[in-house]
Amino acid sequence: MEKVEFYRHQLGEDEAQNWRTVLDTLFLTLGPQVAAFEKELGEFLVRGRTDAVAPQVVGTNCCSMALVIALKALDLGPGDEVITTPMTFASTTNAILHLGATPVFVDVEPTTGLIDPRRVESAIGPRTKGILPVHLYGQLADMRALEAIARPKGLFLLEDSAHGIEMERDGVRPGQLGDAVTFSFYATKNITSGDGGAVATKHPHVADRLRRLRNHGVSKSASDRHGKAYQHWDLVELGYKANLTDLDAALLRPQLPKVLDKRARREAIAKRYEARLREAIGAVADARVSPNGVPWLVERRGTSSHHLFTIQPPPALRDELLARLGEAGIGTAVNYRAIHLLTYLQDLMHLPRGSFPIAEEIGDRTISLPMYPTLETAAQDRVVEAVASAWRALA
Numbered sequence: 056m057e058k059v060e061f062y063r064h065q066l067g068e069d070e071a072q073n074w075r076t077v078l079d080t081l082f083l084t085l086g087p088q089v090a091a092f093e094k095e096l097g098e099f100l101v102r103g104r105t106d107a108v109a110p111q112v113v114g115t116n117c118c119s120m121a122l123v124i125a126l127k128a129l130d131l132g133p134g135d136e137v138i139t140t141p142m143t144f145a146s147t148t149n150a151i152l153h154l155g156a157t158p159v160f161v162d163v164e165p166t167t168g169l170i171d172p173r174r175v176e177s178a179i180g181p182r183t184k185g186i187l188p189v190h191l192y193g194q195l196a197d198m199r200a201l202e203a204i205a206r207p208k209g210l211f212l213l214e215d216s217a218h219g220i221e222m223e224r225d226g227v228r229p230g231q232l233g234d235a236v237t238f239s240f241y242a243t244k245n246i247t248s249g250d251g252g253a254v255a256t257k258h259p260h261v262a263d264r265l266r267r268l269r270n271h272g273v274s275k276s277a278s279d280r281h282g283k284a285y286q287h288w289d290l291v292e293l294g295y296k297a298n299l300t301d302l303d304a305a306l307l308r309p310q311l312p313k314v315l316d317k318r319a320r321r322e323a324i325a326k327r328y329e330a331r332l333r334e335a336i337g338a339v340a341d342a343r344v345s346p347n348g349v350p351w352l353v354e355r356r357g358t359s360s361h362h363l364f365t366i367q368p369p370p371a372l373r374d375e376l377l378a379r380l381g382e383a384g385i386g387t388a389v390n391y392r393a394i395h396l397l398t399y400l401q402d403l404m405h406l407p408r409g410s411f412p413i414a415e416e417i418g419d420r421t422i423s424l425p426m427y428p429t430l431e432t433a434a435q436d437r438v439v440e441a442v443a444s445a446w447r448a449l450a
């Protein structure tokens with residue numbers, strides 16, 4: 056039987072056609088396609104809002120580098136601390152560490168896996184420079200609560216929105232309340248160019264710095280200088296080579312107008328997963344009560360991008376369930392094991408198991424199932440049946 060892949064992209068003729076047009080133009084990188092994508096993504100973020108000005112968007116080669124340049128543009132430096140979540144991918148903490156700063160973890164909410172604002176306040180110290188929430192699986196963190204904590208203390212708020220551009224909660228969208236927000240267009244993301252990313256910010260001075268930082272720290276890009284009398288460029292600060300290319304932007308642009316329809320399709324798939332899993336294993340799953348209050352299905356808050364669909368079997372079953380799903384031809388992933396328990400951070404920070412019990416429990420339980428708009432009903436049923444039969448056999 057054919058494997059149910061964990062992810063399948065939906066790039067097709069629209070993307071291919073736009074990509075081909077770039078081959079006939081002069082600029083393959085930091086040219087007109089990048090500029091158009093940046094403008095269109097900024098407009099997308101404020102769609103339908105008459106009260107809001109579009110943020111400035113700076114395209115990058117990935118979200119990991121977007122995080123690095125965003126932190127640098129927000130003046131993070133050696134000795135500073137950033138409050139963040141242990142339930143995230145390596146990029147979030149790597150970015151903080153690359154700048155010589157220290158991640159200070161706070162535990163997450165049991166039902167959503169999102170950073171718990173109630174724990175943030177008490178983690179603030181004299182070296183705290185900012186707060187870095189992650190919109191896990193495509194659900195927005197409680198940005199209104201985080202903003203209320205950050206603003207009076209003069210802390211920056213940087214959002215890691217690698218899991219989507221299309222979510223909303225309490226009338227808030229990615230980047231609306233934060234000083235900056237980063238996005239990923241990695242191969243499995245809801246819009247993708249294989250690799251790619253962006254930072255959006257409402258602060259013009261931050262945007263100017265981001266443009267410089269993604270291009271080595273030089274004062275003018277080749278396309279800025281093109282067609283004018285020769286202009287010398289200057290190196291004004293230590294930057295990175297971290298820009299989006301026109302080829303990538305050309306793949307991304309046709310996906311923007313489709314993303315909301317695809318979100319609706321993802322939501323239908325998520326709801327069907329939940330209903331079918333409840334029918335198949337609800338009673339067995341509900342019987343196992345977590346001491347930390349972690350449910351077997353993540354609680355929904357607001358409008359999710361539904362980037363990932365996760366289930367949370369008891370820790371003792373997780374790895375065996377993963378193995379059985381693999382044998383049944385079902386693609387899976389683990390997003391994520393709690394980051395502070397991984398080797399590099401253990402060696403560096405020595406935060407023992409028990410430091411963040413809720414993130415650790417989610418990390419021991421979570422499994423991501425196949426989730427993409429073209430996932431067919433029959434394939435989804437195979438996933439549900441494989442999960443249910445393995446779970447019942449093991450529970």
Ligand SMILES: Cc1ncc(COP(=O)(O)O)c(C=O)c1O
Nearest residue numbers: 117118119144146217239240241
């Ligand atoms: C939460 C989170 N942040 C950052 C990243 C990094 O994204 P990229 O692969 O575009 O560098 C990822 C990647 O999956 C992620 O899941």
